[in-house]
Amino acid sequence: MDFKALGIPKAQWVEGNILRGNKLAQEIRKIIKEKISSASQKPGLAVILVGENPASVIYVNQKEKAAREVGFHSQVLRLPSNTTENDILSLIQELNDNPLIHAILVQLPLPPHLHEEKILQSILPQKDVDGFHYENVGKLYAKNPTARIPCTPLGIFVMLSLLEIPLVGLHAVVLGRSRIVGKPMAQLLLDYCNTTVTMCHSKTKHLDKIISSADILVSAMGQQDVVKSNWVKEGAIIIDVGIHRKEGKLEGDLNFEELCPKASYITPVPGGVGPMTIAMLLWNTLQNFHELYGL
Ligand code: GUN
Numbered sequence: 001m002d003f004k005a006l007g008i009p010k011a012q013w014v015e016g017n018i019l020r021g022n023k024l025a026q027e028i029r030k031i032i033k034e035k036i037s038s039a040s041q042k043p044g045l046a047v048i049l050v051g052e053n054p055a056s057v058i059y060v061n062q063k064e065k066a067a068r069e070v071g072f073h074s075q076v077l078r079l080p081s082n083t084t085e086n087d088i089l090s091l092i093q094e095l096n097d098n099p100l101i102h103a104i105l106v107q108l109p110l111p112p113h114l115h116e117e118k119i120l121q122s123i124l125p126q127k128d129v130d131g132f133h134y135e136n137v138g139k140l141y142a143k144n145p146t147a148r149i150p151c152t153p154l155g156i157f158v159m160l161s162l163l164e165i166p167l168v169g170l171h172a173v174v175l176g177r178s179r180i181v182g183k184p185m186a187q188l189l190l191d192y193c194n195t196t197v198t199m200c201h202s203k204t205k206h207l208d209k210i211i212s213s214a215d216i217l218v219s220a221m222g223q224q225d226v227v228k229s230n231w232v233k234e235g236a237i238i239i240d241v242g243i244h245r246k247e248g249k250l251e252g253d254l255n256f257e258e259l260c261p262k263a264s265y266i267t268p269v270p271g272g273v274g275p276m277t278i279a280m281l282l283w284n285t286l287q288n289f290h291e292l293y294g295l
Contacts, residue, residue, distance in 0.1 A: 001145065001192060003161045006031060010163065017260065019159055019239075019267045025275035028158075032282050033070040043289035044073035044101040045129070045281070048091065050114065051081030056107045063105070066278045072285060073100055081111045088114065089122050096124045102292050103129040103285035108180070126292055129284040131184065140184060143191050146291070148284055153185035155276025156218065156239050160193060163237075163265065168194040171213055175227070175253075176220035177201045181241055185218055207231075219253040229258035238266040241273050 006028070013024035036042060045067045049060045060076060067074035077091065088106075095101050104127045110116050125135035131148040139147030149157075160167060172195040176182035182199060189195045198210055202221075211217060211231040219227065220241035232238065242253030252269030260266050267273050 001157070001161075003158045004164065006162070008162055014163070014265070017263055017265050019163075019265050020271060021155070021159065021267060021273055022271040022275040024159060024162065025155075025279035028279040029066065029070055029282060032279075032286055035286065036071055041100075041293075042071060042073045043103070043285050044075065044098075045103045045105070045285045046075045046077065046095045046098075046101045048077045048079065048088065048104070048106045050079045050083055050088065050107075051111050053109065056109070060107050062278055063281060066282060067285070070282055072282070075101065083114075085114050085119065088119055092119065092122045096122075096127060101127065102289040103127055103281075105129050105281070127288060129281055129288065130180075131284075132179065137179075140187055148287070149188070150180055150184045151280035151284060152181050152220075152241060152273060152277045153188055154280045154284070155273060156185060156241075157188045157192060158280070159239075159267070159276060160216075160237070167216070170195045170215035171198065172196065172216040172218065173198045173200060173210055173214035174218045174220065175200050175211075176222065176241070178220065181218075181220035185220065189216070189218075221253050224251065224253055227254055229255050229262075232259055232262065234262050235264045236262070238263045239273065240267050240269050243269060243274065 008027045012027055013020045047060055047063055049056060064074050064076045092104065095104050104123045106119055120132045121134060123133060125133040128136055128148050131150040136148040140149055172189040174182050174186045174197060177199055186197045186199050190197045195216060200207055200210055208231045211227060212233055214233060214236055216237045217232060218239040222242055224244055238259055240252030240254045244251050250270045256268055
């Protein structure tokens with residue numbers, strides 16, 4: 001996982017202490033586009049969207065556009081919310097067998113009548129781009145370099161790697177324990193950054209004390225107004241994964257205005273972690289493509 005080899009200088013995407021994920025994502029997309037421009041076959045990404053959850057509709061449209069822009073074969077299957085589990089499992093089976101498709105993503109959340117786990121585990125681990133298949137979860141845990149890693153924590157890891165600052169031994173605090181962000185984020189910080197990791201969640205006691213000792217703070221709570229800005233240490237690296245629509249504007253979990261002056265680095269919302277998630281979806285699709293062809 002040597003992302004430093006991408007050779008993207010900080011000047012391209014770090015402005016003062018602000019980590020412009022949108023600019024870094026643009027550079028990564030350019031690299032992916034160049035890598036496949038001369039390939040005889042294109043990496044293929046299939047996205048399955050069940051129902052019309054408004055946020056999911058927006059995310060899936062963004063994924064489709066990004067995949068097309070880099071020159072991937074992109075297929076979006078938009079299914080009605082009453083689609084049966086068997087229909088989805090048959091569709092995934094077809095995509096597993098389809099040689100033009102190298103990556104399959106089922107957009108979450110699924111409608112409540114569908115068994116999320118059964119559906120996610122039916123995707124071939126080699127075509128999993130989210131890193132949700134147990135084989136990939138286990139590989140990440142075992143520090144196996146062929147693990148597919150969930151796109152949001154992978155994007156954060158890339159940003160931290162490209163900052164080229166020593167992270168070894170720092171205290172990283174992760175807020176949130178989801179399988180999409182919190183847990184894989186903690187694993188990456190532990191095994192690939194050599195930080196000391198504390199995971200916090202809604203039942204954590206003395207959150208203020210834990211946060212006040214964080215050198216790196218990753219907020220993936222999906223909730224605003226939990227963290228008081230004065231808990232955060234001067235000079236901390238602050239990564240905000242939250243997205244909230246407030247009076248027509250997008251905001252993160254944390255108070256950017258208050259935290260920016262005290263952070264050594266900070267991600268904005270929008271334009272921080274979100275675009276990196278999409279860039280990593282493309283990155284993982286390309287990795288699947290290479291592995292399936294033994295390249
Ligand atoms: N819904 C919100 N984020 C994600 C993601 O990273 N992957 C999938 N499959 N669904 C999501």
